[in-house]
Amino acid sequence: MRVSGALGLTGAGMLMCTLLTGCGTGGEAQFADVAAARAAGGGPASWVPDWVPDGAADIRVRWDLDSNDSILRFRHTGAWQPPTACTATTAPGGAALTASWWPAQLPDGTDYTxxxxxxxLRIAGDAVYAWSTR
Incomplete structure (x- = not known):
């Protein structure tokens, strides 16, 4: 059976989209530390921002490709400061995504947008929580 032009391209496009990105899906990844995330290269590791410090550990990230939402948590040692483009705030709003490792209510900490x-971002002790906002 022959598939005609537009339908054939649409079908092939859907197959490629599904194979390459998971179209309409999200994902979740965990990395032992920043070195492991950077060694993993693109894909899930691309959701770990460059500003995550070298000493970060227990990195977890979840994302949704449809909405471009993401959540990220990592642990750090020592004093960690957010990127310079972030400013302290009192009510940054909540995350759109959830995960088994993401608390229903974030622990008390210092908030930034x-x-x-x-x-x-919320810095709470040795944990940093980050989530996309709109």
Whole structure:
């Protein structure tokens, strides 16, 4: 059976989209540390921003390709400061995504919004939570 032009291209496009990106799907990844995330290269590792410090560990990220939403959590040692494009705030809004490792209510901490990406951060002890905002 022969498939005609537009339908054939649409079908092939859908197959490629599904194979390459998962179209309409999201994902989740965990990395032991920044070195592991950087060694993994693109794909899930691309959701770990460059500003995550070299000493970060237990990195978890979840994303949704349809909405371009993401959540990220990592642990750090020592004093960590958010990117310079972030400013302290009191009510950054909540994350659109959830995950088994993302608390229903974030622990108390210091909140920031970052215009550069747009995202929000909460630093709570040795944990940093980051999520996309709109």
């Amino acid at each position: 970052c215009a550069q990406q747009p995202m929000a």
